Amino acid sequence: MHRSIVFLNGHLHSLRKHLYARHSDGLLELELEDWKVNRKFRIVTIDAGILSFGDFRFGQSIYAVICNPKETKFKTPREPLYRLSQSTHIR
Template structure:
C-alpha cells in the first residue's frame, strides 16, 4: 500500500490475509527517504499520521517513540482511514534515529504492530543491503572479465 503525505511517499508490503493494514505516513521511515522529496516538511509536521484499513472498526491506535508512550491516535474528521496524534517534531529533530511503534487493535480484538526508524534531518541514509549491492554492479563488465 502506498501513501503520499504532503509530497512524501511511504509504503508498506502486506500479506492479504491480515485483519489490519497500517502505513505510517508521517514521519517517514529514514531508510526510504530520498533527496527528491520535500524532507524539510518532516521537521515542521504537527501530527504523527497512520493510514489504517480494516474490515472491522478500529478501537485503539497506540503510539510510542523510543519506548515512551505518546498517546492514542484519533480518527481524522476528514478521512475515516487516517489516524492522527499531535506531536512536537522539534523534540525529535536532533539528527538521531528514533523508533516509532504503532499498536493497532480492532473491535474483534485483532492486533497488529508496525514500526519504523525515523530521523527528521533532511539527509538521506544509504543502507547497503545485498540486493542493493547486486543491483549497483555493472554485470556486463564483470561477466566480460570472467
C-alpha cells in the same frame, strides 16, 4: 525517470524478504513478491509530497501505513523532506 521518487515492480519468487534498492541518483526501486503465489501487496501513500509504503500479506486483519514520521532508510533527496520538521503529529 529523472524526476520520479520511486520505481515499483513485482517479482515472481521470494529469494529475499525485502527487495529494495537505491540508485545512485536517489531513485528508490521497490520490488515486491508476487500476488499469485505469496499473496503479497503494497499500499503506497503520498502525503505532502512525501512517499510512504507498507508491504502486506493478504488475510491480515489490519493494514496500516505510517506516513509520518517517514522511515529513515527510505528518505530521498527528491522529496520535500523539510516538511517533516514542520509536522506536528503522527499520521
